[in-house]
Amino acid sequence: MERIRIHTSKRVELVDITEKIQQAVTKSMAEGGICVVFCPHTTAGLTINENADFSVRQDMVAALNALVPADAGYAHGEGNSDSHIKSSFYGASLSIIVEKGQLALGRWQGVYFCESDGPRSREVWVTTAG
């Protein structure tokens, strides 16, 4: 598998990693099959969403912060329970179809690393099978 390095700059943000995933697929020489993108962290996740208007990401972050506030009397003592819950909201893995060496994404789709307890240095793992 390929390991992609990501540096996040805020506590909660969505970082576009579409190009980096495509580079990992290209490097793997895979022509077709299934690309799995995996987040090895428990306070972050992965999602696919709109790649055009940045305000969509702002609304996503704001809505999720409202549903799962950072400070809500959690049992976990590290101050990042909301980050763990957001991680499960997004999920740790994505599966994307690969054709002719390219990620098959819709016209308006980008792949996002969903930082929920940054800023941090992070990794995303990528492999293509089939």
Add this chain to the structure above:
Amino acid sequence: MERIRIHTSKRVELVDITEKIQQAVTKSMAEGGICVVFCPHTTAGLTINENADFSVRQDMVAALNALVPADAGYAHGEGNSDSHIKSSFYGASLSIIVEKGQLALGRWQGVYFCESDGPRSREVWVTTAG
């Protein structure tokens, strides 16, 4: 990959696409492996849930509309920020095990296209690997 056409009839609804996914698997001649179902749209998603009682889908739609209302002072100006957020709630991809040419689903499971900004003409992409 196979491209499935779907026509939705409401702004927010769950459409059963189980049969169409099975037809795509059958057409691919795959005997076994992993079937990836992918939604190329950013205001819709995919989920697996109860296939028997329609009221489950009604409750799902109503609960998600309550958590992520259509009108909540979003930054994104197209009036469908809630649709993008619902898209990430469901997720864009599903992985289903295939055995003997059949989707391995639980007795009560169906595969649903989760329209969140319809009615529209939509696509779902399907491939089987391994």
Add this chain to the structure above:
Amino acid sequence: MERIRIHTSKRVELVDITEKIQQAVTKSMAEGGICVVFCPHTTAGLTINENADFSVRQDMVAALNALVPADAGYAHGEGNSDSHIKSSFYGASLSIIVEKGQLALGRWQGVYFCESDGPRSREVWVTTAG
């Protein structure tokens, strides 16, 4: 595919199944590829999250119970509409990269069966492709 048996003990709980998934991968003799973990039930799901501090799981269960209460005037008459909604929150499938016969998980990650309508006898299905 391998079928894993799970016995849950509460209505809502997260059960660590990481070891059982690894045993299924080992039994399959797969050296590498993609492991799909699939939940065939519509009132449970799967997630990957923190494997160290149990309070993270407590906070997850409490937060999700607050967002999707068991009793909220649902249409579905079986008293488990919240369980179906939680099932779609977590999702029915996970994809995990396998290398050298081992699940590639982050240091703090465990795989969890998310019971939302227990206690019950449950199954999880596992296959590795590629």
